Amino acid sequence: MSYAPSPAALEKIEGTIALYPEKPAALLPVLHIIQGESGFISAAAEAWAAAKLGLRPVRVREVLSFYTMFRRAPAGRTTLQVCRNLSCALAGADDILGLIREKLGIGPGETTSDGAVTLVTAECLGHCDHAPCLQVDGVDHGPVTRETVAALIEELKAHV
């Protein structure tokens, strides 16, 4: 397994590294560029980024796995993010996750077998006033109920 970014992404990465006095400081933006191009960050890409920035691959893995918005496996065509932080948890996020499992057969971190939908959980989407909330490809929905989520899933199934 090996990784190499496209010439365009490489140029972007090198331009980004040049913005910082210390190479390792560019880690987060570099990971975003890689994910932006590939859709996810593979172990080979982690090792590539580590070498590029003069870090140990372990350090890249620490950062990458700390943030929930980085993906380490290819995602489906649509990403469903369900918040499960305090406000949403109290307002029934677990119930929503249960419903999604029922309808799509996937749990957090999993992708439907047809590659259509990836479900992830998020630690606060910034919409506590609309709890429980979720995002479909970055678009906010909330407050959601079992009914609205069921409708949303039907819509996803039809269009994705």
Add this chain to the structure above:
Amino acid sequence: MSGLKRVGLTIDGLKVQAAEGTSILKAAEQAGVVIPHFCYHPALEIEGNCRMCVVEIEGLPKLEPSCSALVREGLVVRTSTERVREARKDVLAFLLAEHPLDCPICDKAGECRLQDYYDRHGLTASRMVEPRERREKKLAIGRGLILDRERCVLCTRCVRFLRQMPGTGELGVFERGLRSEVGIFEDAPVDNGYSGNLVDICPVGAITAEDFRFKTRAWFLARKPSVCPHCGRGCAVTVESVSGYPLAKGERRVYRITARENPAVNGFWICDLGRDGRRDIDEGRHARLMKAGVPVAGLSWQTALADVAAAIRTVPGPERSAGIAVVLNGRLTCEELALAKRLFVAGLGLSKVYFADRKPGSADGLLLTAERLPNGRGVLEAGFAPRLPALDEIAAADVLLVFGPYLSEHLAEEALAKAWAGIPSKFLFSAHEGPLDRLADIVFPVAVPAEKSGTYINVDGTRQTFAQAVKPAAGVAAESAILAGLANLLALDAGGGDAR
């Protein structure tokens, strides 16, 4: 330390003086007040993540971690108030909420901080009703180390050690919050010459050594200090053994060798080569006298020594210098070397005194030296000019006395056998089995350094005296006893007075 300003503070009512820049935890320790801690280690960067060491400081509203709070003039610190004790209880309750409590099968039991602290500072019943998280319990992370993520308290001592000491940094903390876990990156395992220290510094049973897992319990082990004989550094080690040697088949005598603190030599660490030295103590050992390659039951080394003395006597005085050859080694203690000097050089007037030792390896720039003998400086100090003998120099002798099995590392076995065949009397004094065994008339089983007391001088000239850490088997003698016995039989002065 002497150049630093000293400040005065009060810890638990004691007036304490400490150098500026010292942490409260360290200052308390110097004053005899022990503050419990998991993540703090005197040799590692302060991280302050475990919160076990919090103390009350007068004038501050919150409890402060004493590992990172520094001493200041006039501070009033209290380490065991109700508030502090409650805080420790809470820390322990959080750690134990996720702990598997598998102490009965955990190798750390008996020397585990979590166990000890629960006993001293916790003693609360669990309030958890939820099932515990299940995590990886036997993840091989390289070098025979096994990681148990259920037992891990995420103190990051292992992570910090690998980044700081060997500088290899194979471990990291992945994920976050409840899901945090220590791990290696993909298939890049822990792979450095100091990996065994991870087991020593893990405050719980999260990192254990395959070599020690499920073999015995910590409380069965007698811990005795010794000095590592595997290179010229002379690191301080603890030899952990059970008594009752020789043992039934399959059992061990020395279960492990651990690092002992010595700021002057090795700090807190030892290398894996030295740690693996437990095999040197127990494996491939001669336990009985051998004559013509066959073990002889019931024959004592004292009796057999008469044969050596008789052989020496067959060489007339004026011919001894050329007729008797002796091969010594740098594993002998200073005391034994002084004895050897008196006996062979001053007493018998020998000129053919040679040295054979382990071949040098490569130094790692940390603790391990290229020299693989513990007392190279001691050999020089005793007045020897160590030199490996040439094959014909040995072959020309009438009597040959060889200490240690190391000649065969330098000379081809076939050539050695040919040369030895022409020597009328040859004796081997060796702790370990080797190719020389079958060549010698008599093989005397001798003690390894851990079974001896004496002095080594390390590569930096540091003189270290050590006591016997494990008892040798019944028929095994230290070279000091053999040399003294030989001097006695030959009616020569062994200088018992100054050579101990």
